[in-house]
Amino acid sequence: MRTHHAWRLCLHTRRPRFQVPASAVASWQQEFPSGCDRPPAVERLPGTAYLLGMSETYDSLERQPLHHRIHYHYDVTRCDVIGDVHGCYDELAELFVRLGHEDLLAPDVPSAPPGRMPRVVFVGDIVDRGNRIVEALSLVHRLCVRGHALTVLGNHDDRFVRWLRGRPVEIQHGLGETVEQFEAIEPALRERWRDELLEFMGLLPWSVHLDGGRLIVAHAAWHAELHNERSGDRLRAYTMYGPTTGQQTPEGYPERIDWAPHFLGPELVVFGHQVYDAPYWHDYAIGIDTGCVFGGALTALRYPSMEIVSVPSRGARWLRRGGRADYRG
Ligand code: MN
Numbered sequence: 001m002r003t004h005h006a007w008r009l010c011l012h013t014r015r016p017r018f019q020v021p022a023s024a025v026a027s028w029q030q031e032f033p034s035g036c037d038r039p040p041a042v043e044r045l046p047g048t049a050y051l052l053g054m055s056e057t058y059d060s061l062e063r064q065p066l067h068h069r070i071h072y073h074y075d076v077t078r079c080d081v082i083g084d085v086h087g088c089y090d091e092l093a094e095l096f097v098r099l100g101h102e103d104l105l106a107p108d109v110p111s112a113p114p115g116r117m118p119r120v121v122f123v124g125d126i127v128d129r130g131n132r133i134v135e136a137l138s139l140v141h142r143l144c145v146r147g148h149a150l151t152v153l154g155n156h157d158d159r160f161v162r163w164l165r166g167r168p169v170e171i172q173h174g175l176g177e178t179v180e181q182f183e184a185i186e187p188a189l190r191e192r193w194r195d196e197l198l199e200f201m202g203l204l205p206w207s208v209h210l211d212g213g214r215l216i217v218a219h220a221a222w223h224a225e226l227h228n229e230r231s232g233d234r235l236r237a238y239t240m241y242g243p244t245t246g247q248q249t250p251e252g253y254p255e256r257i258d259w260a261p262h263f264l265g266p267e268l269v270v271f272g273h274q275v276y277d278a279p280y281w282h283d284y285a286i287g288i289d290t291g292c293v294f295g296g297a298l299t300a301l302r303y304p305s306m307e308i309v310s311v312p313s314r315g316a317r318w319l320r321r322g323g324r325a326d327y328r329g
Helices: 022-031 089-099 133-145 155-164 175-183 187-201 224-228 232-241
Strands: 005-012 041-045 048-055 070-073 079-082 120-122 149-151 207-210 215-218 244-248 254-256 268-271 285-287 297-303 307-312
Touching (some): 079 089, 089 297, 133 175, 133 187, 155 187, 268 297
Parallel strands (some): 268 285
Antiparallel strands (some): 005 048, 041 048, 079 297, 207 215, 297 307
16 A cells, blocks of 8 residues: 655744745755655745655655755744753653743643744653653653654664664664653553654754854754755764774764764754763853753753753663663652
8 A cells, every 4th residue: 555644844944034945945856855756846935944745755855955954943042952862751840840841741731822932942862771761752742743842863863764664673772662661651552652652753853053043953963064964864874873993982873973073064963873971061062961761860951041050860861881771760
């Protein structure tokens, strides 16, 4: 049976004077993935441009040009950016209370009223390794869909999406925890949620650009030249995994380049992915993954006040050298 999924890709801002350049829209249409039944329609409104179309599978979304994975939310001027959650729902809930977002924890939280901006931005890696992955992902999903939060796609989230699609994925680096907890959901509910998650996660951006472009949130890294990067593969690799030397560490991981001290802006980039003992603070780049799932802390950066709010981990669920930790939370 051929199934078709409607997709909508957008470049948008709620700033009424911002017009998406017609040339950008035209290049989207030209570059658009083969496998589409017909060229996507364009809806170009003040402040927003949408490409509307149908594709046979989600696969074609992976070959989409870069602009579809950069999301612009220029009018978000105030938000709390939260580091890698990795299924640490308890600390996330505590952090929300500390930040004054306890209202967002209600399962029946209403959608944000028109014009209200998202308050919370996640750096991605919601899943894997932790003990309450389903609750964490469910919260993030609900808040994003209802307009209270934004998230970029982390490398762990990306692998989970591949697993959801039935692609071959090695069950390692804590994906086993996600799969186990996902499969424990009551089947009818699980299958419904799987479809919703594919719809939601299949279109998550690799970077979001906020506050008139002054703030960029990406999972692992950003680079000035990415604004003009034409290759979706390169954009995806850089934002999701960060720069590497091409060499391997003795443990067999790609050797990472410490890009943050050398990034010269002008935007502020807030990222996760690389675990630090404390926020990794530079002039134009701040790493906020303080390793909650490894026994560190879950950290938020309040923007624009630049205040750090951290909740200590309730215990390591995962060992830094790999493997499940003996957690009794
Ligand atoms: Mn991570």
